[in-house]
Amino acid sequence: MNVEQKSLARTVVGKVVSNLMDKTIVVQVERKVMHPLYGKYMRKFSKMYAHDADNACKIGDTVEIQMCRPISRTKSWKLLQVLNQADKEVV
Numbered sequence: 233m234n235v236e237q238k239s240l241a242r243t244v245v246g247k248v249v250s251n252l253m254d255k256t257i258v259v260q261v262e263r264k265v266m267h268p269l270y271g272k273y274m275r276k277f278s279k280m281y282a283h284d285a286d287n288a289c290k291i292g293d294t295v296e297i298q299m300c301r302p303i304s305r306t307k308s309w310k311l312l313q314v315l316n317q318a319d320k321e322v323v
Contacts, residue, residue: 242299243312246280248289256307257284259297282309292318 246261259280264273281304282297289295294316297309 243296244280245294245296245315248291248293248295248318249279251284251287251289251291255284255287257282257289257295257311259295259309280309281307282311283307284311289314290318 244259244261246259248257249260250258259282261278261280263276263278265276266273280297282295283300283303289311293314295314296312298312300308300310302308303310
């Protein structure tokens with residue numbers, strides 16, 4: 233019997249906002265949080281640095297990243313897959 237290994241590492245989906253560094257992308261992840269008093273949902277954003285070994289991502293791409301061991305001081309995520317490519321790179 234084959235037992236599938238399930239990764240316990242956290243994965244998130246976000247949008248690439250920068251790819252200027254070598255083998256590194258900056259991914260902006262959106263989450264919705266309810267305001268404690270008013271009950272309205274607000275959008276909160278987090279920027280995460282991810283390792284892109286092939287420099288495959290462009291600005292505007294939607295990507296899935298996974299938490300991994302620290303690669304550098306700021307980088308502790310790695311690129312799993314590009315879900316949706318942007319039409320053209322925004323300058």
